[in-house]
Amino acid sequence: MNPEWELRWKEEDRAFLVKGYGQDGFLDKVYHLHVRKKGDIEEVKFRDVLIENPKLAKQYERLKLDLETTYKYDREGYTAGKTKFIKDIIKEYSLHN
Secondary structure: OOOOOEEEEEEOOEEEEEEEEEOOEEEEEEEEEEEOOOOOOHHHHHHHHHHHOHHHHHHHHHHHHHHHHHOOOOHHHHHHHHHHHHHHHHHHOOOOO
């Protein structure tokens, strides 16, 4: 079986596509594709803050592990659970594009 890409969300200059999600959960391989306009790199800046702050990175790791247990087959719920933490860091460190 060769699943097609599925558009999960689209807003202004961003889109998120997935491949490998089945009716009963994940298939053998799962792919996520984030499409952004050039220069839209908040996620890269967020990553850099985590690299520079191991304690903060550990908090994010713990959050993701907790969310993975709660939202194992619910990608949207998992993502929503991370959003406040990410937005707070983007705001605190002035990472806006």
